[in-house]
Amino acid sequence: MIRHLLSAADLDAATATLVLDTAHEMALLADREVKKLPTLRGRTVVNLFYEDSTRTRISFEAAAKRLSADVINFSAKGSSVSKGESLKDTALTLQAMGADGVVVRHPASGAPHRLAHWVDGSVLNAGDGTHEHPTQALLDAYTMRSRLGRLEGLNVAIVGDVLHSRVARSNVLLLHTLGAKVTLVAPPTLLPVGVEAWPARTSYQLDSVLPDSDVVMMLRVQRERMDEAYFPSAREYSRRYGLDTARMRRLPEHAIVMHPGPMNRGMEITPEVADSVRSTIVEQVANGVSVRMAVLYLLLGGKV
Amino acid sequence: MTTYLIKGVSVLGGPATDLVIRDGVVAQMGNDLSAVDAREIDAGGLVALPGLVDLHTHLREPGREDAETVETGSRAAAMGGYTAVCAMANTSPVADTAGVVEQVWRLGREAGLVDVQPVGAVTVGLEGTQLAELGAMADSAAQVRIFSDDGHCVSDPRLMRRALEYVKAFDGVVAQHAEEPRLTVGAQMHEGEVAAGLGMTGWPAVAEESIIARDVLLAEHVGARLHVCHVSTAGSVEILRWAKRRGVRVTAEVTPHHLLLTDERATSYDPVFKVNPPLRTASDVAALRTALIEGVVDIIATDHAPHTLEDKECEWAYARPGMVGLETALSIVVDVALDTLGWDGIAERMSRTPARIAGLTDHGLDIGVGVPANITLVDPAARWRVEPADLASRSRNTPYAGLTLPARVVATFLRGEPTVLDGKAVK
Ligand SMILES: [Zn+2]
Numbered sequence: 001m002i003r004h005l006l007s008a009a010d011l012d013a014a015t016a017t018l019v020l021d022t023a024h025e026m027a028l029l030a031d032r033e034v035k036k037l038p039t040l041r042g043r044t045v046v047n048l049f050y051e052d053s054t055r056t057r058i059s060f061e062a063a064a065k066r067l068s069a070d071v072i073n074f075s076a077k078g079s080s081v082s083k084g085e086s087l088k089d090t091a092l093t094l095q096a097m098g099a100d101g102v103v104v105r106h107p108a109s110g111a112p113h114r115l116a117h118w119v120d121g122s123v124l125n126a127g128d129g130t131h132e133h134p135t136q137a138l139l140d141a142y143t144m145r146s147r148l149g150r151l152e153g154l155n156v157a158i159v160g161d162v163l164h165s166r167v168a169r170s171n172v173l174l175l176h177t178l179g180a181k182v183t184l185v186a187p188p189t190l191l192p193v194g195v196e197a198w199p200a201r202t203s204y205q206l207d208s209v210l211p212d213s214d215v216v217m218m219l220r221v222q223r224e225r226m227d228e229a230y231f232p233s234a235r236e237y238s239r240r241y242g243l244d245t246a247r248m249r250r251l252p253e254h255a256i257v258m259h260p261g262p263m264n265r266g267m268e269i270t271p272e273v274a275d276s277v278r279s280t281i282v283e284q285v286a287n288g289v290s291v292r293m294a295v296l297y298l299l300l301g302g303k304v
Numbered sequence: 305m306t307t308y309l310i311k312g313v314s315v316l317g318g319p320a321t322d323l324v325i326r327d328g329v330v331a332q333m334g335n336d337l338s339a340v341d342a343r344e345i346d347a348g349g350l351v352a353l354p355g356l357v358d359l360h361t362h363l364r365e366p367g368r369e370d371a372e373t374v375e376t377g378s379r380a381a382a383m384g385g386y387t388a389v390c391a392m393a394n395t396s397p398v399a400d401t402a403g404v405v406e407q408v409w410r411l412g413r414e415a416g417l418v419d420v421q422p423v424g425a426v427t428v429g430l431e432g433t434q435l436a437e438l439g440a441m442a443d444s445a446a447q448v449r450i451f452s453d454d455g456h457c458v459s460d461p462r463l464m465r466r467a468l469e470y471v472k473a474f475d476g477v478v479a480q481h482a483e484e485p486r487l488t489v490g491a492q493m494h495e496g497e498v499a500a501g502l503g504m505t506g507w508p509a510v511a512e513e514s515i516i517a518r519d520v521l522l523a524e525h526v527g528a529r530l531h532v533c534h535v536s537t538a539g540s541v542e543i544l545r546w547a548k549r550r551g552v553r554v555t556a557e558v559t560p561h562h563l564l565l566t567d568e569r570a571t572s573y574d575p576v577f578k579v580n581p582p583l584r585t586a587s588d589v590a591a592l593r594t595a596l597i598e599g600v601v602d603i604i605a606t607d608h609a610p611h612t613l614e615d616k617e618c619e620w621a622y623a624r625p626g627m628v629g630l631e632t633a634l635s636i637v638v639d640v641a642l643d644t645l646g647w648d649g650i651a652e653r654m655s656r657t658p659a660r661i662a663g664l665t666d667h668g669l670d671i672g673v674g675v676p677a678n679i680t681l682v683d684p685a686a687r688w689r690v691e692p693a694d695l696a697s698r699s700r701n702t703p704y705a706g707l708t709l710p711a712r713v714v715a716t717f718l719r720g721e722p723t724v725l726d727g728k729a730v731k
Binding site: 087088113 | 492495496497498499500501502503504505506508572573574614617618619620621622
């Protein structure tokens with residue numbers, strides 16, 4: 001039984017599989033005429049966003065509404081949180097409002113963990129700093145499973161700014177739990193010190209990893225990282241680690257290309273690759289709603 | 305002045321003896337003593353130590369009296385068995401002038417709970433660009449001998465060299481907070497496996513070690529004294545070992561928390577474990593304990609760093625670094641090192657040597673007839689549970705909340721006057 005989803009490590013294989021199976025049922029619902037389920041009627045879900053992320057917020061909002069929950073959007077911009085109210089005071093406010101679930105996006109790693117100490121409802125980490133983004137990993141796993149039919153034994157290359165990526169951390173943990181084999185590909189500067197302890201292999205050479213990959217997941221790389229000397233220039237980065245059509249041809253026939261978005265087209269991925277048939281980028285967005293419905297349903301409905 | 309007759313105390317773990325404390329000094333020492341009109345203290349089973357001396361205390365006054373004042377910090381120190389503390393300079397205003405150090409010194413005298421020896425800033429405003437008036441602070445009523453920009457590193461090598469050289473004129477010492485700032489931009493915790501998993505920016509060991517290596521070479525080059533604050537890594541220990549073998553005049557301190565806690569604590573994301581330098585790994589802890597026993601690290605200093613609830617009950621990244629430590633230091637040291645150091649070794653590292661480094665001639669003296677009665681009585685058999693609300697410090701940011709620790713301070717005497725009796729603050 002888990003009450004919060006703070007880290008992909010909170011999910012064992014059985015629970016993670018249950019989430020993916022439930023997400024599949026939710027996806028079938030989306031094809032029906034009446035898209036709403038009454039499951040969370042009378043329950044309140046608060047979207048607490050300290051970072052601008054319209055796409056993630058909308059995804060959670062759509063998921064909660066399709067389950068008939070009442071949704072309150074609590075954005076940091078222009079509210080008391082931007083006027084210096086502490087996270088704890090905000091938590092106590094949400095507690096007083098009777099929030100059954102709090103979906104939190106925060107620039108500080110660990111903020112959802114802190115929040116979980118102060119509210120009785122379920123806390124869902126929607127991305128915290130450079131730590132984790134567990135529902136992104138779930139929707140990525142869901143997408144891989146629907147495209148390739150399985151997760152066990154898949155070779156997944158995660159390419160780019162692993163050091164600053166919450167998507168990478170959650171994916172490594174979840175994919176390992178579900179039996180996939182992860183290889184992290186990045187310049188040495190963008191792999192964290194201590195990465196050896198992760199259940200993943202690492203490589204500095206994208207070209208040598210591609211032929212054995214069933215999945216290649218490109219991470220967003222901010223151009224500004226070059227100002228901190230993580231790499232010399234955007235041009236050199238994309239030449240060594242960007243995915244273009246020539247590189248894509250090194251992939252096996254069945255392999256898929258993923259990106260959590262938002263993309264830096266021309267930096268880590270070329271438009272041709274992003275829009276190719278291998279690309280799952282649009283599906284990932286759609287799957288995000290189903291997976292988040294499943295997570296809300298299982299956590300708030302007390303099913304996990 | 306009340307006379308005290310302490311019966312049956314074990315001085316540094318030796319055989320039981322009686323002490324008579326009169327007129328600020330130890331008047332008599334021996335068996336079966338009596339003294340008319342003396343207040344008698346049954347000290348059977350207690351150990352007497354020379355009053356503890358903390359080389360690294362943040363008292364927060366002036367500027368952050370909501371976190372600590374000279375008075376509340378002095379009381380916390382007395383409760384922890386201290387008779388002298390060195391008050392760090394990172395107050396607001398910064399203790400970088402004779403006026404501010406004299407103010408702190410006077411506040412300490414007025415509180416009268418421990419001797420408060422102000423530390424002077426090395427550079428104006430701790431900004432690391434221009435030397436503060438070190439000589440004026442040395443010549444002031446506070447007679448400053450330790451200079452430190454603690455909280456910041458004197459990172460400019462030329463400025464550090466000049467500071468080391470300049471304070472030789474009045475037998476001063478520069479206490480360096482060793483942290484290469486370019487290597488710790490945005491740092492939140494020790495850089496390593498735990499930080500990698502938690503997604504927190506790392507504070508690499510090399511940021512400390514590279515500064516210590518540079519500074520011991522500078523100290524050797526100009527023949528000056530250097531003190532290294534809160535050594536936290538195994539690599540720093542190796543550099544210090546090397547420097548001491550070469551005869552460099554360097555001393556070093558370790559905090560109780562670096563002797564006990566590791567970076568694993570950060571997995572809670574509770575900022576009570578956020579401190580600078582950060583908690584390191586188990587192998588660093590082991591190396592620090594060995595270094596303390598071998599004398600490569602000379603002393604224990606608390607780095608007592610009180611913070612308000614608002615500065616700690618928040619996201620890790622937004623929290624201020626630091627922990628309170630005055631009231632728990634002796635217990636932690638007893639816990640981790642009594643069996644190897646013995647009471648004499650603890651007295652050496654928590655009283656005699658810090659007093660010598662700070663130039664506090666009334667402190668760190670072995671208990672004997674005619675010696676100023678700065679004395680701490682400890683119950684080594686007692687065990688106590690750390691309750692943040694019970695601390696004498698104004699702040700509650702102890703990393704040991706709920707922990708049961710060995711050894712309790714029963715009484716502290718400052719120049720013959722008790723500041724703590726029966727485990728309670730006298731004033
Ligand atoms: Zn410091």
